Each structure stands twice: as C-alpha cells, then as structure tokens.
Amino acid sequence: MPLRALLALAILLLPVLLLCFPSAVIAGRTPFQETPITVGEASVTYNFGQQAVFSIRATASADITALYLYLQLAGSERVEVTPVPVDPGPSVQATFTRDLRLFPFPPFGIVRWWWEVRDAAGHQLTTPASTFRYEDNRWDWSSRTAGPITVYSPVDDPLYMQAALDIAAANLERIARSLNTSLPEKVEVYLYPSLADLQAALRMAGRDWMGGQARPELGVILVAVPHDDAYMAQMEREIPHELTHLLVYRLAGPQGYLYIPAWLNEGLATANEARPDPNLDSLLERARNEGRLIPIRNLCPPFSTDPAEALLAYAESGSLVRYIRQQYGDSGIRSLLLAYADGADCEAGVQRALHVTLDQLERAWRADLSGVGKWIVWMADNAPGLALWGLSFLLALPIALVGLRNTKHGVRNNR
Numbered sequence: 001m002p003l004r005a006l007l008a009l010a011i012l013l014l015p016v017l018l019l020c021f022p023s024a025v026i027a028g029r030t031p032f033q034e035t036p037i038t039v040g041e042a043s044v045t046y047n048f049g050q051q052a053v054f055s056i057r058a059t060a061s062a063d064i065t066a067l068y069l070y071l072q073l074a075g076s077e078r079v080e081v082t083p084v085p086v087d088p089g090p091s092v093q094a095t096f097t098r099d100l101r102l103f104p105f106p107p108f109g110i111v112r113w114w115w116e117v118r119d120a121a122g123h124q125l126t127t128p129a130s131t132f133r134y135e136d137n138r139w140d141w142s143s144r145t146a147g148p149i150t151v152y153s154p155v156d157d158p159l160y161m162q163a164a165l166d167i168a169a170a171n172l173e174r175i176a177r178s179l180n181t182s183l184p185e186k187v188e189v190y191l192y193p194s195l196a197d198l199q200a201a202l203r204m205a206g207r208d209w210m211g212g213q214a215r216p217e218l219g220v221i222l223v224a225v226p227h228d229d230a231y232m233a234q235m236e237r238e239i240p241h242e243l244t245h246l247l248v249y250r251l252a253g254p255q256g257y258l259y260i261p262a263w264l265n266e267g268l269a270t271a272n273e274a275r276p277d278p279n280l281d282s283l284l285e286r287a288r289n290e291g292r293l294i295p296i297r298n299l300c301p302p303f304s305t306d307p308a309e310a311l312l313a314y315a316e317s318g319s320l321v322r323y324i325r326q327q328y329g330d331s332g333i334r335s336l337l338l339a340y341a342d343g344a345d346c347e348a349g350v351q352r353a354l355h356v357t358l359d360q361l362e363r364a365w366r367a368d369l370s371g372v373g374k375w376i377v378w379m380a381d382n383a384p385g386l387a388l389w390g391l392s393f394l395l396a397l398p399i400a401l402v403g404l405r406n407t408k409h410g411v412r413n414n415r
C-alpha cells in the first residue's frame, strides 16, 4: 500500500515537477540545439572498389576532443561506429579512409553516414544523416529515362541506349502482367561493356558471379551487353532475365523472396528470356540422354558455383518452369511463388500450389521431355495401386474359376 500511495503521489506531482524544472526536461530532449559546436563541412568521396574518404571540419568554443563516424550500409540494420583520431583543439579537420578492397560497400547500394562531435566542455553534436549511392564510378555513365526505367551505359550511342530502354519497358510490362503484380516505381539498368568488366566490378565489391545480377531490394540490375552486332539478342536475353528477379521480389516481398527455391526463381527468369540461349536446350538434351539430369530437389538451394553444373541447373529450371506454365498457366506460377513466399518449403510449395508432389511433378516433366505419353506417367504414379489391384485380381481368379466350374456343373446337373 505505501508503494502504491507513493506512485499516486508522484503521478499527481509530475506536472508540478515539470513546471519547476523545465530546463532539465528540455535539455534532455534536445541537448544539441544549444551546443557551441559547429560543423563547417562534412563530405565523402570514393573510388569504386578502392577507397572511400570521409572528411569533416568542425569548430567549438572548447577543445574538440572526439569524433565518431557512423555508417549504415544498404540492406543492413547494423550501424558501424568508428572513432576517428583527432588532435584536440577548438578547430579541427579530420578524415577517415575506408579501404573498400577489405571492407567493401554493397555495389550500387545506398550508404548512410553521419558524424558525432564532442568537446572538452561535455557538449556534443550529431550531424544529420547523409546518403550516397555506391555506384561504379570508374565509368562515365550516360543515362536515358522513360517511365520508371533509367538505362545507364558508358557507351553513349542513342540506338544502343534506346534499344535497351525499349526492351526493358516492353518486358517489364509483359512479366508484371504474367505475374499479376504492379510495376516498380524505379528500375535502374546498368549496361556493362563486357562480362569481364561486370565480373571485375562485382569482384571489386566483394562478390563473385558469373553473369548479370539483380539487386531487387535496390531496384537495380547489372547486365553485360557488348556494343557489337549482337547487342539486341544479348539485351533480349539478359534484361528480361534480371527484370524477372525484380518483379518476383516485388510479388514475394523482401522476406518471402528469400524462400523462393532457386529452380523457380532462376527457372522463371530463364523462361522469361525473350531470346533464349540455344545452348541451354542442347545442354539439357545431352544431359537427359546421358542420364545426368540433376534431381529437382537438388535445385532448391542456390545453384552450384561450378559453371558447367550451374548452366545445366539453369537449363533444367527454365525447362521445368516452361512445362509448369504450359500445364498450369501463369496462375500456377503465381500460386507457386505465393506459396513459397508464405514460407512453404520446397516440397510443400508444389503440393500446395499444384496439388502434386515434387516427385510427381518431376516425373511428368521428364516424361514430357522424352516425349513419353501421359498415361505412362499416370501408371508410374499409380504403380502401388495398380500392383495391389493386379494381386487381388490374381488371388480372386482361382475362386472365380471354381465358382464358374460349379455353376457349369450345376447347369449340367440341372439339365
């Protein structure tokens, strides 16, 4: 009871206490407004894949004794805090250099940064957060925009850039319609002049990858399209593929996207390529003839990093998704994506969306590949039932024969 009485008294007296000590309350809420610290300049410059230099110039009435740089990288909740050495004084200038070869930023991701400055009199100031996009600034990118899409290329050829923009616009529309999802507000397409250049960029950003790359959470796709006679074919293959990942992300959501099995995500992207790679078909056919097809179950996790195995994985997944689309339509694909986005595992997603097991789906697809009729697949699927039926028929046969013989005798006797 005394505790409760005390609490009641405190609640009653709270407005009076606040009136008596307004400065204490205000100072706690906004401690930096009256700080005598001024930040004259805070800036950042970087060389992609090399280093980023953060600079600050600050003054105060007392000596500035401590500087902290805060960094938050795209896709992470984590905030990195780095104390930056400073010679104490009323006016300081300091830089912090981050080695991007050892501590890369996510390529094309947004970097948030701000400073905290403290002086010997106990004041502190936190600068407002600034952001920049960590794009590959080794190239002088030209850009061209239509609707939500912006295309960037170091090759400033209007025909080449317009072709990329048209292909991106037409395919974004087509794929969004097939998935029954809305268009993203912004899509940025970076065209690298060669696969080696793209791979180098990704390696410099601490990533290893064999082809194009989509950063769906950023709305960015990176593709390698050499400026040669075959650029149209390359664009029609690469751009729809990467756009598919962006739209699957949009349909599934940031969390759901992580649950989409690789065979479905990569298979759909491959099946959506407007100019399919003819090599994938022959690769698939050869693997089938030689009995080397990878079981679909093994294509649920991300594909192997071995290039030959990864190519076969793309070929199989693309073919499987085309088969599902042919049998179940676009709505079947959408149901699958939504089932996985909802957290279903690789097996359960197929069961829930298509009402067959993963094994049944795989057998039907393989039969379709080899041109075997549907009834053989049906027999294979129903083999246990058929065997039981056959056995019971064989067991029942002698009884039926005896019965028939007795009937015949009876008939004969009756005659």
Ligand SMILES: [Zn+2]
Pocket: 241, 242, 245, 265, 266, 269
């Ligand atoms: Zn892909």
